[in-house]
Amino acid sequence: MKTGVLVISGIILASFAIGIYFYNAVPEQMASHWNYAGEVDDYMSKNYGLFLMPVVSVLMVLLFIFIVKIDPLRKNIKKFMGYYIGLILAIVLFLFYLNLLSIFANLGYDFNMTQMMMPALGILFYFIGIVLKKAKRNWFVGIRTPWTLSSDKVWDKTHLLGSRLFKIAGVISFAGIILPGYAMWFAIVPVLTFSIYLIVYSYFLFRKLKR
Numbered sequence: 577m578k579t580g581v582l583v584i585s586g587i588i589l590a591s592f593a594i595g596i597y598f599y600n601a602v603p604e605q606m607a608s609h610w611n612y613a614g615e616v617d618d619y620m621s622k623n624y625g626l627f628l629m630p631v632v633s634v635l636m637v638l639l640f641i642f643i644v645k646i647d648p649l650r651k652n653i654k655k656f657m658g659y660y661i662g663l664i665l666a667i668v669l670f671l672f673y674l675n676l677l678s679i680f681a682n683l684g685y686d687f688n689m690t691q692m693m694m695p696a697l698g699i700l701f702y703f704i705g706i707v708l709k710k711a712k713r714n715w716f717v718g719i720r721t722p723w724t725l726s727s728d729k730v731w732d733k734t735h736l737l738g739s740r741l742f743k744i745a746g747v748i749s750f751a752g753i754i755l756p757g758y759a760m761w762f763a764i765v766p767v768l769t770f771s772i773y774l775i776v777y778s779y780f781l782f783r784k785l786k787r
Contacts, residue, residue: 595626694752702746709739722781
């Protein structure tokens, strides 16, 4: 766990260092948002453009630490703490990668932003699938419905299925590399569809077990 914390801290510090290093190289107004076609549709000051993701990473890590402190079921989080730290690391790496893409795009490198995001999204979704299989009942991390939170059996079965579905969503996301015009559809539609299905599944599973 200590190694994971050190790696997370190192990545965040590297994000700030990279922003400082490229501060004079990027334009005053940085491209900050790209539409589904990978075209720039918004800009922001480089003070925000370079350091927004690192700051978000810090706030997110603090939030995850706070969650462990306040969750009434924090003893269950401790049962999969290694994977919990791994989830934080995966999200920090994802934000680090997005920050690098933004910087290189503003340095003049020509690439499709949406297309380049797809491998990172696919890996993130797949890893979330791994974490879901290990997650124990808690109030903040996982598929939290009234029915999963009311029953360990419903939680475990729903998360086992959720693990498989999110891994599939991760694999589907990679199709966006080949078909960049539909990239965000490959990422968003499977995750939304599977999430809705899992909510419904947990409800009917709860009713079945209750009977």
